[in-house]
Amino acid sequence: MVNRIVLNETSYHGAGAIQEIATEATKRGFKKAFVCSDPDLVKFGVTKKVTDVLDNAGLAYEVYSQIKPNPTIENVQTGVAAFKAAEADYLIAIGGGSSMDTAKAIGIIINNPEFEDVRSLEGVADTKKPCVPIIAVPTTAGTAAEVTINYVITDVEKKRKFVCVDPHDIPVIAVIDPEMMSSMPKGLTAATGMDALTHAIEGYTTKAAWEMTDMFHIKAIELISENLRGAVENTPEGREGMAMGQYIAGMGFSNVGLGIVHSMAHALGAVYDTPHGVANAILLPTVMEYNADATGDKYKYIAKAMGVEGVEDMTQEEYRKVAVDAVKKLSADVGIPADLKEIVKEEDLQFLAESAYADACAPGNPKDASVEDIIGLYKSLL
Numbered sequence: 399m400v401n402r403i404v405l406n407e408t409s410y411h412g413a414g415a416i417q418e419i420a421t422e423a424t425k426r427g428f429k430k431a432f433v434c435s436d437p438d439l440v441k442f443g444v445t446k447k448v449t450d451v452l453d454n455a456g457l458a459y460e461v462y463s464q465i466k467p468n469p470t471i472e473n474v475q476t477g478v479a480a481f482k483a484a485e486a487d488y489l490i491a492i493g494g495g496s497s498m499d500t501a502k503a504i505g506i507i508i509n510n511p512e513f514e515d516v517r518s519l520e521g522v523a524d525t526k527k528p529c530v531p532i533i534a535v536p537t538t539a540g541t542a543a544e545v546t547i548n549y550v551i552t553d554v555e556k557k558r559k560f561v562c563v564d565p566h567d568i569p570v571i572a573v574i575d576p577e578m579m580s581s582m583p584k585g586l587t588a589a590t591g592m593d594a595l596t597h598a599i600e601g602y603t604t605k606a607a608w609e610m611t612d613m614f615h616i617k618a619i620e621l622i623s624e625n626l627r628g629a630v631e632n633t634p635e636g637r638e639g640m641a642m643g644q645y646i647a648g649m650g651f652s653n654v655g656l657g658i659v660h661s662m663a664h665a666l667g668a669v670y671d672t673p674h675g676v677a678n679a680i681l682l683p684t685v686m687e688y689n690a691d692a693t694g695d696k697y698k699y700i701a702k703a704m705g706v707e708g709v710e711d712m713t714q715e716e717y718r719k720v721a722v723d724a725v726k727k728l729s730a731d732v733g734i735p736a737d738l739k740e741i742v743k744e745e746d747l748q749f750l751a752e753s754a755y756a757d758a759c760a761p762g763n764p765k766d767a768s769v770e771d772i773i774g775l776y777k778s779l780l
Protein backbone atom coordinates (compact mmCIF):
# COMPACT_ATOMS: atom_id res chain seq x y z
CA MET A 399 0.00 0.00 0.00
CA VAL A 400 1.41 3.37 -1.02
CA ASN A 401 0.13 6.58 0.55
CA ARG A 402 0.66 10.08 -0.78
CA ILE A 403 1.06 13.35 1.12
CA VAL A 404 0.89 16.70 -0.68
CA LEU A 405 1.54 19.86 1.37
CA ASN A 406 2.48 23.49 0.73
CA GLU A 407 6.01 24.08 -0.39
CA THR A 408 6.35 26.80 2.29
CA SER A 409 4.05 27.93 5.08
CA TYR A 410 4.31 30.68 7.68
CA HIS A 411 2.50 30.61 11.00
CA GLY A 412 1.92 33.17 13.71
CA ALA A 413 0.88 36.75 14.37
CA GLY A 414 2.52 39.12 11.88
CA ALA A 415 3.22 36.37 9.32
CA ILE A 416 1.75 38.44 6.47
CA GLN A 417 4.94 40.52 6.43
CA GLU A 418 6.65 37.50 4.84
CA ILE A 419 4.55 37.92 1.69
CA ALA A 420 6.71 40.82 0.46
CA THR A 421 9.93 38.89 1.08
CA GLU A 422 8.63 35.80 -0.73
CA ALA A 423 7.21 37.71 -3.71
CA THR A 424 10.45 39.60 -4.16
CA LYS A 425 12.67 36.54 -3.74
CA ARG A 426 10.65 34.62 -6.31
CA GLY A 427 10.80 37.46 -8.81
CA PHE A 428 6.99 37.83 -9.03
CA LYS A 429 6.00 40.95 -10.96
CA LYS A 430 2.32 41.63 -10.38
CA ALA A 431 -0.21 40.06 -8.01
CA PHE A 432 -3.83 39.36 -8.83
CA VAL A 433 -5.43 39.64 -5.40
CA CYS A 434 -8.60 37.55 -4.94
CA SER A 435 -10.75 38.65 -2.05
CA ASP A 436 -14.43 39.31 -1.34
CA PRO A 437 -16.43 42.56 -1.08
CA ASP A 438 -16.91 42.39 2.72
CA LEU A 439 -13.24 41.81 3.35
CA VAL A 440 -12.44 44.84 1.23
CA LYS A 441 -15.11 46.87 3.07
CA PHE A 442 -13.89 45.87 6.55
CA GLY A 443 -10.24 46.57 5.74
CA VAL A 444 -9.10 42.93 6.04
CA THR A 445 -7.80 42.79 2.47
CA LYS A 446 -5.97 46.07 3.09
CA LYS A 447 -3.82 44.50 5.82
CA VAL A 448 -2.10 42.55 3.04
CA THR A 449 -2.20 45.17 0.29
CA ASP A 450 -0.50 47.57 2.77
CA VAL A 451 2.38 45.09 2.96
CA LEU A 452 2.56 45.08 -0.85
CA ASP A 453 2.36 48.90 -0.99
CA ASN A 454 5.15 49.28 1.57
CA ALA A 455 7.36 46.98 -0.47
CA GLY A 456 6.49 48.75 -3.74
CA LEU A 457 4.94 45.58 -5.21
CA ALA A 458 2.33 45.88 -7.97
CA TYR A 459 -1.11 44.30 -7.65
CA GLU A 460 -4.73 44.47 -8.77
CA VAL A 461 -7.68 43.51 -6.58
CA TYR A 462 -10.49 41.25 -7.82
CA SER A 463 -13.30 41.03 -5.30
CA GLN A 464 -16.34 39.78 -7.23
CA ILE A 465 -16.47 36.61 -5.13
CA LYS A 466 -19.51 35.52 -3.15
CA PRO A 467 -19.67 32.98 -0.32
CA ASN A 468 -20.22 29.57 -1.98
CA PRO A 469 -18.47 30.95 -5.11
CA THR A 470 -20.00 30.32 -8.52
CA ILE A 471 -18.83 29.28 -11.97
CA GLU A 472 -19.47 32.88 -13.02
CA ASN A 473 -17.18 34.22 -10.23
CA VAL A 474 -14.43 32.00 -11.63
CA GLN A 475 -14.97 32.91 -15.28
CA THR A 476 -15.13 36.65 -14.61
CA GLY A 477 -11.97 36.22 -12.54
CA VAL A 478 -10.16 34.45 -15.37
CA ALA A 479 -10.96 37.33 -17.72
CA ALA A 480 -9.88 39.90 -15.10
CA PHE A 481 -6.63 38.01 -14.45
CA LYS A 482 -5.78 38.11 -18.16
CA ALA A 483 -6.60 41.83 -18.36
CA ALA A 484 -4.44 42.54 -15.29
CA GLU A 485 -1.40 40.86 -16.86
CA ALA A 486 -0.51 39.45 -13.47
CA ASP A 487 1.90 36.55 -12.92
CA TYR A 488 0.81 35.27 -9.50
CA LEU A 489 -2.23 35.15 -7.25
CA ILE A 490 -2.69 36.24 -3.67
CA ALA A 491 -5.88 34.82 -2.16
CA ILE A 492 -7.06 36.74 0.88
CA GLY A 493 -10.20 35.37 2.49
CA GLY A 494 -12.03 32.30 3.56
CA GLY A 495 -12.55 29.18 1.50
CA SER A 496 -14.58 31.14 -1.04
CA SER A 497 -11.75 33.50 -2.05
CA MET A 498 -9.09 30.80 -1.88
CA ASP A 499 -11.16 28.31 -3.91
CA THR A 500 -11.94 30.91 -6.57
CA ALA A 501 -8.23 31.79 -6.81
CA LYS A 502 -7.40 28.10 -7.25
CA ALA A 503 -9.93 27.68 -10.07
CA ILE A 504 -8.69 30.86 -11.79
CA GLY A 505 -5.05 29.75 -11.48
CA ILE A 506 -5.85 26.29 -12.84
CA ILE A 507 -7.80 27.60 -15.85
CA ILE A 508 -5.17 30.21 -16.75
CA ASN A 509 -2.57 27.45 -17.14
CA ASN A 510 -4.99 24.76 -18.38
CA PRO A 511 -7.41 26.70 -20.63
CA GLU A 512 -9.05 23.53 -21.95
CA PHE A 513 -11.00 23.55 -18.64
CA GLU A 514 -12.42 27.06 -19.11
CA ASP A 515 -16.01 25.77 -18.82
CA VAL A 516 -15.16 25.12 -15.10
CA ARG A 517 -17.65 22.20 -14.84
CA SER A 518 -15.16 19.78 -16.42
CA LEU A 519 -12.86 20.32 -13.42
CA GLU A 520 -15.22 18.37 -11.14
CA GLY A 521 -13.71 15.37 -9.36
CA VAL A 522 -10.14 14.44 -10.18
CA ALA A 523 -9.39 16.66 -13.18
CA ASP A 524 -6.69 15.66 -15.59
CA THR A 525 -4.92 19.01 -15.70
CA LYS A 526 -1.47 18.97 -17.20
CA LYS A 527 0.13 22.01 -15.57
CA PRO A 528 0.37 23.43 -12.05
CA CYS A 529 -1.81 26.48 -11.53
CA VAL A 530 -0.46 30.02 -11.46
CA PRO A 531 1.54 30.36 -8.19
CA ILE A 532 -0.77 31.19 -5.29
CA ILE A 533 0.07 32.80 -1.98
CA ALA A 534 -2.92 31.94 0.23
CA VAL A 535 -3.84 34.00 3.27
CA PRO A 536 -6.82 32.58 5.17
CA THR A 537 -9.03 35.04 7.06
CA THR A 538 -11.29 32.36 8.54
CA ALA A 539 -10.10 29.43 10.66
CA GLY A 540 -12.01 26.68 8.99
CA THR A 541 -11.60 25.42 5.47
CA ALA A 542 -7.78 25.10 5.39
CA ALA A 543 -8.10 25.68 1.64
CA GLU A 544 -4.59 27.20 1.85
CA VAL A 545 -3.15 23.71 2.30
CA THR A 546 -5.67 21.49 0.54
CA ILE A 547 -5.65 20.12 -2.98
CA ASN A 548 -9.40 20.79 -3.27
CA TYR A 549 -11.70 23.59 -4.24
CA VAL A 550 -15.48 23.78 -4.28
CA ILE A 551 -17.51 25.71 -6.85
CA THR A 552 -21.29 26.23 -7.08
CA ASP A 553 -23.19 25.48 -10.26
CA VAL A 554 -26.12 27.87 -9.83
CA GLU A 555 -27.99 26.53 -12.85
CA LYS A 556 -27.90 22.91 -11.66
CA LYS A 557 -28.22 23.87 -7.98
CA ARG A 558 -25.17 21.92 -6.95
CA LYS A 559 -21.75 22.46 -5.47
CA PHE A 560 -18.99 20.42 -6.96
CA VAL A 561 -15.64 19.45 -5.50
CA CYS A 562 -12.49 19.54 -7.61
CA VAL A 563 -9.50 17.51 -6.44
CA ASP A 564 -6.18 18.35 -8.05
CA PRO A 565 -2.66 18.54 -6.58
CA HIS A 566 -1.94 21.18 -9.23
CA ASP A 567 -4.04 23.68 -7.29
CA ILE A 568 -2.14 23.70 -3.99
CA PRO A 569 -0.88 27.16 -3.03
CA VAL A 570 2.93 27.31 -3.12
CA ILE A 571 2.90 29.49 -0.01
CA ALA A 572 0.38 29.56 2.84
CA VAL A 573 0.47 32.43 5.30
CA ILE A 574 -1.51 31.62 8.43
CA ASP A 575 -1.66 34.79 10.47
CA PRO A 576 -4.20 34.73 13.32
CA GLU A 577 -4.41 38.52 13.17
CA MET A 578 -6.12 38.14 9.78
CA MET A 579 -8.88 36.23 11.59
CA SER A 580 -9.45 38.54 14.55
CA SER A 581 -12.12 40.60 12.78
CA MET A 582 -14.41 37.59 12.35
CA PRO A 583 -17.70 38.02 14.23
CA LYS A 584 -18.67 35.37 16.80
CA GLY A 585 -21.09 33.45 14.55
CA LEU A 586 -18.60 33.17 11.70
CA THR A 587 -15.80 32.11 14.05
CA ALA A 588 -18.05 29.41 15.47
CA ALA A 589 -19.26 28.14 12.10
CA THR A 590 -15.86 28.08 10.41
CA GLY A 591 -14.31 26.51 13.52
CA MET A 592 -16.89 23.74 13.46
CA ASP A 593 -16.06 23.21 9.76
CA ALA A 594 -12.46 22.61 10.87
CA LEU A 595 -13.60 20.15 13.54
CA THR A 596 -15.67 18.36 10.91
CA HIS A 597 -12.59 18.07 8.67
CA ALA A 598 -10.61 16.61 11.55
CA ILE A 599 -13.27 14.08 12.56
CA GLU A 600 -14.30 13.06 9.04
CA GLY A 601 -10.64 12.92 7.96
CA TYR A 602 -9.79 10.76 10.98
CA THR A 603 -12.57 8.27 10.26
CA THR A 604 -12.57 8.31 6.45
CA LYS A 605 -11.83 5.06 4.60
CA ALA A 606 -8.37 6.10 3.38
CA ALA A 607 -7.11 7.34 6.78
CA TRP A 608 -3.66 6.08 7.81
CA GLU A 609 -1.12 6.66 10.59
CA MET A 610 0.29 9.94 9.34
CA THR A 611 -3.08 11.57 8.68
CA ASP A 612 -4.40 10.18 11.98
CA MET A 613 -1.59 12.08 13.66
CA PHE A 614 -2.66 15.34 12.04
CA HIS A 615 -6.34 14.79 12.74
CA ILE A 616 -6.00 13.90 16.40
CA LYS A 617 -3.80 16.95 17.02
CA ALA A 618 -6.30 19.09 15.14
CA ILE A 619 -9.26 17.78 17.19
CA GLU A 620 -7.31 18.57 20.36
CA LEU A 621 -6.38 22.11 19.30
CA ILE A 622 -9.85 22.93 17.99
CA SER A 623 -11.73 21.70 21.04
CA GLU A 624 -9.27 23.51 23.30
CA ASN A 625 -9.38 26.81 21.43
CA LEU A 626 -12.69 27.32 19.63
CA ARG A 627 -14.51 28.78 22.64
CA GLY A 628 -11.64 31.22 23.21
CA ALA A 629 -11.54 32.19 19.53
CA VAL A 630 -15.26 32.98 19.66
CA GLU A 631 -14.41 35.35 22.54
CA ASN A 632 -11.60 36.71 20.33
CA THR A 633 -8.73 35.90 22.71
CA PRO A 634 -5.30 35.92 21.00
CA GLU A 635 -4.60 32.38 22.31
CA GLY A 636 -7.92 31.14 20.94
CA ARG A 637 -7.25 32.70 17.52
CA GLU A 638 -3.72 31.30 17.43
CA GLY A 639 -4.87 27.80 18.45
CA MET A 640 -7.66 27.76 15.86
CA ALA A 641 -5.37 29.05 13.09
CA MET A 642 -3.04 26.15 13.81
CA GLY A 643 -5.75 23.53 14.43
CA GLN A 644 -7.62 24.19 11.20
CA TYR A 645 -4.37 24.12 9.20
CA ILE A 646 -3.26 20.81 10.71
CA ALA A 647 -6.69 19.34 9.92
CA GLY A 648 -6.12 20.44 6.32
CA MET A 649 -2.73 18.71 6.20
CA GLY A 650 -4.64 15.54 6.94
CA PHE A 651 -8.01 15.57 5.18
CA SER A 652 -6.68 17.03 1.96
CA ASN A 653 -4.70 13.84 1.53
CA VAL A 654 -7.33 11.27 2.48
CA GLY A 655 -10.77 12.78 1.93
CA LEU A 656 -13.85 13.35 4.07
CA GLY A 657 -17.32 11.82 4.37
CA ILE A 658 -21.05 12.44 4.09
CA VAL A 659 -21.23 15.35 6.54
CA HIS A 660 -19.52 17.30 3.78
CA SER A 661 -21.62 15.71 1.03
CA MET A 662 -24.83 16.65 2.83
CA ALA A 663 -23.50 20.13 3.66
CA HIS A 664 -22.59 20.77 0.02
CA ALA A 665 -26.19 20.03 -0.98
CA LEU A 666 -27.48 22.53 1.61
CA GLY A 667 -24.98 25.15 0.43
CA ALA A 668 -26.09 24.75 -3.18
CA VAL A 669 -29.85 24.73 -2.57
CA TYR A 670 -30.23 27.19 0.34
CA ASP A 671 -26.85 29.00 0.32
CA THR A 672 -26.39 27.75 3.90
CA PRO A 673 -22.96 28.83 5.23
CA HIS A 674 -20.67 25.82 4.90
CA GLY A 675 -19.60 25.67 8.55
CA VAL A 676 -23.15 25.96 9.90
CA ALA A 677 -24.32 23.10 7.67
CA ASN A 678 -21.44 20.87 8.79
CA ALA A 679 -21.83 21.69 12.46
CA ILE A 680 -25.52 20.79 12.51
CA LEU A 681 -25.00 17.53 10.62
CA LEU A 682 -21.81 16.31 12.34
CA PRO A 683 -23.17 14.67 15.56
CA THR A 684 -26.01 12.92 13.70
CA VAL A 685 -23.67 11.50 11.08
CA MET A 686 -21.19 10.50 13.81
CA GLU A 687 -23.94 8.44 15.46
CA TYR A 688 -24.80 6.84 12.11
CA ASN A 689 -21.14 6.02 11.34
CA ALA A 690 -20.18 4.84 14.85
CA ASP A 691 -20.32 1.09 14.21
CA ALA A 692 -17.89 1.41 11.28
CA THR A 693 -15.20 3.29 13.18
CA GLY A 694 -13.55 0.65 15.41
CA ASP A 695 -12.04 2.32 18.47
CA LYS A 696 -11.55 5.71 16.83
CA TYR A 697 -14.23 7.52 18.86
CA LYS A 698 -12.21 6.66 21.97
CA TYR A 699 -9.36 8.83 20.68
CA ILE A 700 -11.75 11.54 19.52
CA ALA A 701 -13.27 11.69 23.02
CA LYS A 702 -9.80 11.81 24.61
CA ALA A 703 -8.62 14.54 22.26
CA MET A 704 -11.73 16.51 23.16
CA GLY A 705 -10.75 16.37 26.81
CA VAL A 706 -13.27 13.78 28.06
CA GLU A 707 -11.92 12.10 31.19
CA GLY A 708 -12.05 8.43 32.12
CA VAL A 709 -12.32 7.23 28.52
CA GLU A 710 -9.92 4.31 29.09
CA ASP A 711 -12.43 2.67 31.46
CA MET A 712 -15.41 3.02 29.16
CA THR A 713 -17.08 0.38 27.02
CA GLN A 714 -17.22 0.89 23.27
CA GLU A 715 -20.81 2.02 23.51
CA GLU A 716 -19.93 4.52 26.24
CA TYR A 717 -16.94 6.11 24.54
CA ARG A 718 -18.83 6.39 21.28
CA LYS A 719 -21.60 8.22 23.08
CA VAL A 720 -19.29 10.62 24.96
CA ALA A 721 -17.43 11.47 21.75
CA VAL A 722 -20.68 12.51 20.07
CA ASP A 723 -21.81 14.34 23.23
CA ALA A 724 -18.54 16.31 23.37
CA VAL A 725 -19.11 17.47 19.78
CA LYS A 726 -22.73 18.44 20.56
CA LYS A 727 -21.62 20.38 23.63
CA LEU A 728 -18.92 22.32 21.80
CA SER A 729 -21.37 23.14 19.02
CA ALA A 730 -24.03 24.33 21.51
CA ASP A 731 -21.46 26.33 23.54
CA VAL A 732 -20.50 28.33 20.45
CA GLY A 733 -24.12 28.94 19.49
CA ILE A 734 -24.73 26.62 16.54
CA PRO A 735 -28.40 25.59 16.03
CA ALA A 736 -29.15 21.96 16.88
CA ASP A 737 -31.36 21.12 13.89
CA LEU A 738 -32.20 21.94 10.28
CA LYS A 739 -35.80 23.12 10.91
CA GLU A 740 -35.07 26.69 9.80
CA ILE A 741 -33.14 25.55 6.72
CA VAL A 742 -34.52 22.45 4.99
CA LYS A 743 -37.89 22.05 3.25
CA GLU A 744 -39.35 18.54 3.35
CA GLU A 745 -40.15 18.58 -0.40
CA ASP A 746 -36.46 19.05 -1.24
CA LEU A 747 -35.27 15.94 0.64
CA GLN A 748 -35.07 13.63 -2.37
CA PHE A 749 -33.07 16.14 -4.42
CA LEU A 750 -30.77 16.97 -1.49
CA ALA A 751 -30.09 13.31 -0.75
CA GLU A 752 -29.42 12.41 -4.40
CA SER A 753 -27.10 15.35 -4.66
CA ALA A 754 -25.23 14.36 -1.47
CA TYR A 755 -25.04 10.75 -2.65
CA ALA A 756 -23.33 11.85 -5.89
CA ASP A 757 -20.92 14.19 -4.06
CA ALA A 758 -17.16 13.56 -4.31
CA CYS A 759 -16.82 13.26 -0.51
CA ALA A 760 -19.40 10.45 -0.16
CA PRO A 761 -17.22 7.46 -1.14
CA GLY A 762 -14.81 8.28 1.72
CA ASN A 763 -17.49 7.89 4.39
CA PRO A 764 -16.67 4.98 6.74
CA LYS A 765 -20.08 3.48 5.98
CA ASP A 766 -21.63 3.35 2.50
CA ALA A 767 -24.77 5.46 2.77
CA SER A 768 -27.69 4.95 0.38
CA VAL A 769 -29.96 7.77 -0.81
CA GLU A 770 -32.57 6.45 1.65
CA ASP A 771 -30.07 6.53 4.51
CA ILE A 772 -29.22 10.14 3.68
CA ILE A 773 -32.90 11.11 3.53
CA GLY A 774 -33.27 9.54 6.99
CA LEU A 775 -30.32 11.53 8.33
CA TYR A 776 -31.71 14.85 7.06
CA LYS A 777 -35.19 13.91 8.35
CA SER A 778 -33.93 13.17 11.83
CA LEU A 779 -32.87 16.83 12.06
CA LEU A 780 -36.24 18.29 10.99
Ligand SMILES: NC(=O)c1ccc[n+]([C@@H]2O[C@H](COP(=O)([O-])OP(=O)(O)OC[C@H]3O[C@@H](n4cnc5c(N)ncnc54)[C@H](O)[C@@H]3O)[C@@H](O)[C@H]2O)c1
Binds near residue numbers: 439
Ligand atom coordinates in the same frame (compact mmCIF):
# COMPACT_ATOMS: atom_id res chain seq x y z
N1 LIG B 1 -10.89 24.03 -0.54
C1 LIG B 1 -11.23 23.29 0.46
O1 LIG B 1 -10.52 22.34 0.81
C2 LIG B 1 -12.48 23.60 1.21
C3 LIG B 1 -12.74 22.94 2.41
C4 LIG B 1 -13.93 23.25 3.07
C5 LIG B 1 -14.78 24.21 2.56
N2 LIG B 1 -14.51 24.82 1.37
C6 LIG B 1 -15.42 25.84 0.80
O2 LIG B 1 -15.10 27.11 1.35
C7 LIG B 1 -16.28 27.94 1.36
C8 LIG B 1 -16.51 28.49 2.75
O3 LIG B 1 -15.42 29.24 3.18
P1 LIG B 1 -15.41 29.96 4.61
O4 LIG B 1 -16.23 29.17 5.54
O5 LIG B 1 -14.00 30.17 4.95
O6 LIG B 1 -16.15 31.33 4.39
P2 LIG B 1 -16.27 32.31 3.11
O7 LIG B 1 -14.97 32.45 2.44
O8 LIG B 1 -17.43 31.86 2.30
O9 LIG B 1 -16.62 33.68 3.83
C9 LIG B 1 -17.89 33.84 4.49
C10 LIG B 1 -18.08 35.30 4.89
O10 LIG B 1 -17.18 35.62 5.93
C11 LIG B 1 -16.57 36.87 5.70
N3 LIG B 1 -15.23 36.88 6.35
C12 LIG B 1 -14.20 36.04 6.07
N4 LIG B 1 -13.15 36.32 6.85
C13 LIG B 1 -13.51 37.37 7.64
C14 LIG B 1 -12.84 38.13 8.64
N5 LIG B 1 -11.58 37.87 9.01
N6 LIG B 1 -13.52 39.15 9.21
C15 LIG B 1 -14.79 39.43 8.86
N7 LIG B 1 -15.47 38.74 7.93
C16 LIG B 1 -14.83 37.72 7.32
C17 LIG B 1 -16.50 36.96 4.19
O11 LIG B 1 -16.42 38.31 3.79
C18 LIG B 1 -17.80 36.29 3.77
O12 LIG B 1 -18.85 37.22 3.74
C19 LIG B 1 -17.41 27.07 0.89
O13 LIG B 1 -17.69 27.30 -0.47
C20 LIG B 1 -16.87 25.66 1.11
O14 LIG B 1 -17.49 24.70 0.29
C21 LIG B 1 -13.36 24.55 0.72
Ligand SMILES: [Fe+2]
Binds near residue numbers: 541593597674678
Ligand atom coordinates in the same frame (compact mmCIF):
# COMPACT_ATOMS: atom_id res chain seq x y z
FE1 LIG C 1 -15.42 21.98 4.99
